Amino acid sequence: MIKKVSKHIVQNESLLFEQSSPGKRGYQLPPLDVPPVDAESALGRGNVRSEIEDFPEVSEFETLRHFTRLSTWNYAIDLGLYPLGSCTMKYNPRVNELVARTEGLAWAHPYQPESASQGCMELISVLENALAEITGMDAVTLQPAAGAHGEFTGILMIRALQESRGNPRKKILVPDSAHGTNPATAMMVGYSVENIKSNERGMVDLASLERAVDENTAGLMITNPNTVGVFEENINKICALIHSKGGLVYMDGANMNALVGVTRPGDFGIDVMHLNLHKTFSTPHGGGGPGAGAVACGKVLTPFLPSPRLKNENGQWAWNYDLPQSIGRVRAFYGNFGVLIRALAYIMAHGGPGLRVATLDALMNANYIRTLLDPYYELAYKSNSMHECVFSDDRQAKKGVRTGDIAKRLIDYGFHPYTVSFPLIVHGALMIEPTETESKQEIDTFIDAMISIAKEVEEDPQLVLKAPHNTRTPRVDEVTAARRPVVRWKPQRTASLAAD
């Protein structure tokens, strides 16, 4: 039975371009306090455009209504559980939004004098230190803009260190359970990728790793807990093995929400890692970004961190650009500062002990779901789960229902789907991460929905195969979208739609 949602009126809405009519405007500028300038004489005749062709012309209220109506077509963590595995969709505290808009921080220009930027620089330093403590690392850069950007930074640092030792080496080892960003990143740093098998317990297979690692190995990229939500119990041995061959170990910190306050990567042998501040540290996902991909590293890699680095002289913060071994910049300025503010506010609200409690709550919620769904769905691995649990659709597939279908049916029950078909090593994966911020009531409603769907698969598989039934938009034809890509609106298309 569907408990969480009921049907409700949803507004239809056309594209802005289709509402546009000449002369409408949603703005007013103050009168110009200097003489106007003729654009053609200032810029040159050929350098001035006649107009922005087909650009929208709508009123302020129409703009507000347009985006408000569109917003109601979205699911969001504010509406309910968002159990995407490895995505850590947790509550985004609104005080973080408020403090990120504090005028002195939000309006600071990156090139304003350092003497007039001390608050911003102090904030960066405080967050760097907190993240170094949480990860057990020696130094942190906040420059990378997202997780994959952090991976790129970390692997560049590994390459720079290997080159400083005389040989960049040739390959990066990546477990077959890794996120796709890992192999893509290694390629961007000029390394080849060698995949490492997982064993029957969902962990890196030590024997395969031993066979693969050699003097051509620049490093290993490992996710811990891995993408099946299992802690790599041999992590110490894995790191020691890589180190014994002169390699370095990069950790993808996408799953750090399972570890904060419980164990520290720097203590179990990791050389460099990234943190997704938009996952573990609750900065809003915003429909796909912005994020921030802080990178933490041990002493041996510190000289290679991106430029610039903060330094403090006589109580004054300054940017240090004199870093001869640095990999250089991975982006302009100092990082996604606005995201950093939110992450620091999150850390402050929890405090050291509170961060650990949050981790244990996240683990409890995931294990609770695992326990109650185990009778209905095939658990991919029997190993202990941390912050997420992974099932396969083996039982449902016998009725012709796959993980993607179950996911779509879950939408009818008022939930966002779990992560579908990832990790690739689990055939038909259902990867569920509830996070710590969900109540027992919300989780129980989700579990009821999953059990109800399991029963529907047995009794009426067509109901599941044709889902979702209750959304404004039923299943979307993604195949045609890719075969005949239409990625922008064009005026002649309106005419043909109107004729339909």
Next chain:
Amino acid sequence: MLDTIGLRTAEELVSYLPADVRFDRRLNIPDGKSEFEIVDYFKALAAKTESNWPSFLGAGVYHHYRPVLVDTIVSRGEFLTSYTPYQAEISQGTLTTIFEFQTMVCQLTGMEVANASMYDGSSAVPEAAMMAVRITRRDKILVAKTVHPEYREVLATYTKYQGIPVEELGYTKSGQLDIEDLHKHLNSGVAAVILQSPNFFGLLEQVKEIAPIVRAKGALLVVVFTEAVALGLMEPPREADIVVGELQSFAISPSYGGPYVGIIATREQYIRQIPGRLAGETTDANGHRAFCLTLATREQHIRREKATSNICTNQALLALMATVYMSVFGKEGLRELAEQNLAKAHYLASKLPLTFNAPFFNEFVVHTGSKSPEQINAALLEKGIVGGLALGRFYPELSNSMLLCATEMTKRQDMDTLAGEFVKQ
């Protein structure tokens, strides 16, 4: 819940971890704070930073007015707290706004396709370079020295280990790309020529003259912009093969350097080489128009090491800010806004000794005469004014010049004060 799992205490959730990896002390982070204390803390930090002063800084980050509607809309939880729109049926809000964003970016830049956003302008430049390398199957990149210096540094970092040599092209006395130097460096090994317009000095580059030279050698032309407001008035680089840029000017506060939103736009024929996410139009099971993420086979989660880029998270919420901004201003507003910027900058420039004589939009370079730029900035700071960017840091040959910017936010009175500092020497 623990009972259900079969545990007595929460600690048992982690007691199976190997003893030598467990962290047994408490994190050295102060105890949790109340909302009130947190707000106070950030206010205190902000008080150590100047932000309300009139400022003449631009150089890739611009002070423009942010209409109230922008925060009203992006603060809606349905936009703020949703994930990447992989589940199209319950993400039509975000997908529709991305489709509108892609369309407006095309209209603005004169290109045919644009993606859902990049991290920022600086990282979009090497992504365009890598794209050009894939398209042309050549490896060399030429970049004008008039491209933002930090963007060039990022390009150097990205290309270093990918076997992509980068050569820099000088500028003329007018402050524009030196076409003679372009001829010298351009050969059949060049994948792309990257220039910025308006360039780092605020000057328009001669895109129309340069494009055929680049095309004649089979290379692609990549045009960068950092000041999107210029495109309200300036002829877009229609001759370019790839346009990359930064939309920070569109309602994104300077925020000490980020987050911003980068764009990458190109010709339709290169759509499968574009990095990052794309929203596409299709139909739902009822035959109605709907949108979904498309051409995912370019991306890392499908293609892994063969992907066009490793980019995953992008800047969706900031792209939405820019989309709302473009809607609020619209066709006439963006032009009027650009005209105000042009007028303000030309008013200020008329009082100062310009270093270069090429046409400029809202930024320009001035000589500081017998005083150094640093001295002038220090004197202005005494008066509560943030001056321009001293250029010696990036261009040693311009150590007696500074880059000034005026926008619609700049007041005549402050411009007069600034000009007064130059006269005083």
